[in-house]
Amino acid sequence: MAYGNLHKLPKISDRLSYLYIEHARIDKEDQAIAINSDFGGTPVPCAGLALLMLGPGVSITHAAITTLAECGCLVAWVGEFGVRFYAAGTGTTRSANNIMKQAKYWTDERMHMKVVRMMYEMRFPDRLDPNLSLQQIRGKEGVRVRDTYARLSSQYGVKMEKREYDRQAWKNADPINKALSVANSCLYGICHAAIVAAGYSPALGFVHIGKQLSFVYDVADLYKMETTVPAAFKTVAAGEADLERRCRTACRDEFHQTNILKKIVSDIHKLFDQDLSEFDEVDDYAVDQSAPGYLWNPQGESSAGGIMYAGTDQEDKKW
CATH class of the missing domain: 1.20.120.920 (CRISPR-associated endonuclease Cas1, C-terminal domain)
Structure with a gap:
């Protein structure tokens, strides 16, 4: 099951800090991930993890990345010993x-x-x-x-x-x-x-x-x-x-x-x-990440998005 409602996930301030991995393969396991190496496999409950640092020699499956993204765990690709930063994924919030x-x-x-x-x-x-x-x-x-x-x-x-x-x-x-x-x-x-x-x-x-x-x-x-x-x-x-x-x-x-x-x-x-x-309530897209955003107006008040504004007297219709 995917985490469609981000409010159900642990807040970032309540999570564990980070995990650094190198020379291993990361797969999806149930609703978590598993780190597999020559020493065996270790399950990781990624919904409670803030950051996963991937060092040299790590391969990760598409399913594992999907699970991490749905759990709001930031994935960072780093150099040996974690001393260089190369790239990162997304966090928990969907609001701008x-x-x-x-x-x-x-x-x-x-x-x-x-x-x-x-x-x-x-x-x-x-x-x-x-x-x-x-x-x-x-x-x-x-x-x-x-x-x-x-x-x-x-x-x-x-x-x-x-x-x-x-x-x-x-x-x-x-x-x-x-x-x-x-x-x-x-x-x-x-x-x-x-x-x-x-x-x-x-x-x-x-x-x-x-x-x-x-x-x-x-x-x-x-x-x-x-x-x-x-x-x-x-x-x-x-x-x-x-x-x-x-x-x-x-x-x-x-x-x-x-x-x-x-x-x-x-x-x-x-x-x-x-x-x-107040922060816990500001993400309008925590429940529905695919909900349309808003349209900018010079007067300061935004207009609803996902609507076709035809410029006629007809009722505007949602796409």
Whole structure:
């Protein structure tokens, strides 16, 4: 049975965070999926999963993709260890209301700046001085990040000279930079899933601009210093063996313990002055995904779609 009514699915904020798979075959199994490899088969209840990350060596059937889409689980195709993003599917919502509001904020310079300041203020315990310029705010953020790296380096006894790695020479990166890249890629995936599931565009960023994942980077930066960065330092401090896998596991546990999906969705709505309690009712297409949309009018009120407007005195007829 297909999930025709999206209201029957778990909300994105209630779901598990993510699952990373490589070198396996994914098939449909009943109303879920099964991961099959040389080690056997494992069923996965995808209706309770927010993000499925597919790494190298994965094949997936059409039926499995259909099941994942119907369950509202975002599927992302990523590179080895999840450190590169290639493509993604769709989330749970079918309404464009939130993405239209995001676009309105993005195009209005005053509202755009309001969102930028909010995103920086969310990273500090105290409200920022309203007289600070954007350049000054960025300077404060740079100090915060630098001090966090220094504190964690001292706390865990992990040497870190600077944050850098060469994407073309991944294996040459030092352990802490490698762990930070793996951890942040997991956070990007979770943020991407939350953004798409909540009905927003990952491309319309406010602090970052110009890339298809700009808003993903915006949102992820709100949580890095409290989630993935400590997880990376802690993982490296425990040893370098099997570093990437242990780092992903540490991030998964951190995301679960902090209920980060719920926080991400809530924080995104706050950026655009939306109450999280109202979000559950805004998707007009949750019950019927094939229902026609509306037609734009310059007066601000939309007209019903799926109707032939013949321009005569005859009653307009639905297609």
